[in-house]
Amino acid sequence: MPGRVDLEGLRALLARGAQLVEVLPVAEYTDEHLPGAINLPLRNWTPPPPARLGWTGRARWSSTAGTACET
């Protein structure tokens, strides 16, 4: 199950190097997004998974940083 974070939790994750991901459509992202967020529109996700998140094709992502998702 994915973890759930509030604003304080999110800021703590970002301070530890987490990558913020916005999954809304491109237009909403370009209008306004959080600093440092990358845009991976959920509806566009088709295999292979988004390379921008560092997925290497192995079973697990090995980074120690968390990935925070925003709506």
Place this chain on the structure above:
Amino acid sequence: MSPRAACRLELLGFTQVYDYVAGKADWPAHGLPTKGHQAHIPRAKVVLRRDAVTAHPAEPVGQVARRVAGSPYEFALVVTPDSTLLGRLHKAVLAGDPAARAEQVLEAGPSTVRADRPLAELAERLGSRGQHTAVVTSPDGRVLGVVRRADMEARLTGQH
């Protein structure tokens, strides 16, 4: 949308996935900066003042009134220790029984605005209601400060 995306990331093999439950709008609503084409639109947070008098719920009104007399406003905000807004003490109440506790005479549930509210829209709203100030709170109800219509109008006309 967000929980679904988080679950899909986990299914793809990412091991540390978190859902920012409150969502994207929560961030600017706390007065935090954003990026993008719409990020430059002036919002309430750019004229936010933190000089309104706050009072503890159990504080005697007379004591609060003395602080309000030295402030730019004619009201005080009654807040909990973690800054959650409980209500407002108006001018008439502040001139009343000095021994009354703030929590006994406060106006409960005053209207509030978010820090990311566009200035032009907010100035128009206050103007149409004949209001000069608005209390700004975070999505979880904590007081961030106060905005003044005069500040908004000056900002919108480029006076500061």
